[in-house]
Amino acid sequence: MPTLTATPSALPDFADALNAHVWRAGELGSASVQTVATGYAALDQALPGGGWPQGALVELLLPQAGQHEWGLLAPGLARALNQPATPDEPGAQLTALVGAPYLPFGPALGARQIDMRRLISIHGKPGNAPSLLWAAREALLCADVAAVLAWLPDARSAHLRRLQIAAHAHHKLLFVFRPLRAQNESSPAPLRLLLEGAVEEGGNLRVHVVKRRGPPLTAPLLLDTRAPRLAALMLASRERARLKREETAPLFLPVTSPLSPVHALLDRIAHLDHH
Template sequence: MLSSSPLDLASPALADVWRAGELGGVSQSVQATGYASLDTALPGGGWPQGALIELLQPQAGVHEWGLLAPALAAVQQAEPAQWLVLVGAPQVPFGPALGAQQLQMLQLLSVQGRPGDAPSLLWATREALQCADVSAVLAWLPHARSAHLRRLQIAAHAHHKLLFVFRPLRAQQESSPAPLRLRLEGTVSEMGNLQVDVFKRRGPPLAAPVLLDTRPARLAALLAASRERARQKREELSTVQAPSRLPLSSWPAIPSQSPVHALLDRIAYFHHH
């Protein structure tokens, strides 16, 4: 028999109940993204562990490391013996650049499949998720279908792993079992270089994309110094005024009977006569 008393959503028994108008939490743990503004936009305040995170972008290999390096570096520091696995990366990782972002290259494993063999990449992704020595998996799967992604979501949840899957922008129109989907777009701004649109999350739609500055700290400092020098130069130029022009009334008077005037008067007299 059903009780007629209203539900108390604040009670501990219903702490996990999610109301659609609010940003949901997550029952599993999360990993901070390294960007406070992005953490605020994500349910639970970070990347969910044990869930498929789908990242869509116009071109593979452009924004991945800038966005994920802070979180992955923190994972490696917390679990130095664990592996970070890349599946189907579009380019060979450049060690010095990733090292500058505090990533340990000796604990990074890159797996490449045969060209055009999408099933082999899916198989490698599932195997990596099932490995106890792996902390996170990054997979580039442009041809994955919803059924494939569902299997990966189940595997990530079962083994409590961080899983990032990169797909092209056209995949936004396709259904996906991923509880978190983001669109990445580069931008040119003094405040940042990457727009992140969280278009699927457990909560209301995000009002506007999150702007992040994912450039390395040293490069960001150089750009900031360059902008400051340009600003100071503009201010200096704006304070330099053109020479003031004195009105004619303030010019010194020339005596009318000066030698020059007398000579001009004689010339005019002879020409007249």
Template sequence: MASLSSGPRTPALPAGLAQHADVWRAAELGSHSLPALDTGYAALNQVLPGGGWPQGALVEMLQPQAGLHEWGLLAPALAAVQAAAPAKLVVLVGAPWLPFGPALGARQLNMQRMLRVHSQGPALLWATREALQCADVAAVLAWLPDARSAHLRRLQMAAQAHSQLLFVFRPLRAQLESSPAPLRLLLEGAADQEGQLRVHVLKRRGPPLAAPLLLATRPARLTALLAASRERVRRRREEAGVLPRLQPAQARVALVPGEEAHALLDRIANIPHH
């Protein structure tokens, strides 16, 4: 008499296929055959095939507004790339804003080895492909809000052919479109937790991720200095309220929050890294 099964079982693969390195079961996290770069976040490494950013594949990132979250997420990996290959460039194609040097310097990024390509329309795709083919380029970051699936497929092929790091940023509306990217993420800030980033893994070589990852993307030193800055502003406002009769010549005007943040970032960029 046949015994009853206690539950569903994963069908066994034939011996020849089971030993083949390229065979992957959809219920398992794929071990990517491409070299992987440490993301700088242990929790993120654990859910990515290969344990990091794939080198030689397109990584697509969707976010509600360009320029909000990409630097916090990618800064650790890009800093490591620059440290390993200081002569190579990180190319920014179609960046919506001019990156703020002191802020990136606080994240140990070298602005002098970044090249920004400012263009529009089809020229953005052309510039991205050209950068991927350049041996002097270590990574390419491209903001392509209007790219189609066919465009992304050509970029994926170029990244694979030249073993390049490629990150493409697109708006949230692209979530409903098909994409050839092997890795697709959705980024959103955590409104209730300052300096935190929620990362939804929309597509990977592996089973769906049930819940988003919550990553602390703000450097601890920057968090501490910003907290100290806010405390100084609070104390100045309290002193101004307690001593309302100070003469104008005796009163000290506090920097507005934006000016305070810029001043702090300038200080951080000049702090020696240990």
């Protein structure tokens, strides 16, 4: 019987190869995960692999559907949909919207480099959650679909697990939106984010990383998800309002100044008393 002998010099290389595939709970997940950059540097740094994972379920918890989805996802989707074609990735792929509460505004998405003609919107009957789950899974199986965005408020863990398996098998971007009440439920999603609107100078969206493959993130991330053109218009509008307030504000002068209205009134009273 032939025997195999491991030389001492080969053992460290073998150990390094094994360690490369071992994830330590105190570290972010392996960089071998293929991702798409989110478009936000702070968020990329907080996510395993540095972006949205391809072939995995991303669960987004929202206080109200239709408020923050596109601002957060548009930069990454634009990258995924506009990447050059390769033999494995034909390019010019589609995004499927399943159960979207509102149709997105075309010009706003166009400003973010997303072509509305490459979006497919799938609607089900009100209250018929199984039909939406079926549609989301079928979209993940479609070769022409690069990403699936599904609004599934009534989905359960078992349903999400099937979607996770399909996304992994077909290497698709998958985002599922659920209400805040679902945050205490178990979920197979390797990445769960809670979104919260903000009105601050540095941004308009707080992102709480509820679950990731790595250590907990103690503080939320503050992102500015407004389109650059819209942000510039809002800044210009605030500046115009400030200048207008300064132009119409009353001029406060010392009472002793001859130009002061109070000084003129006192002078008139004194003149009347003199007569």
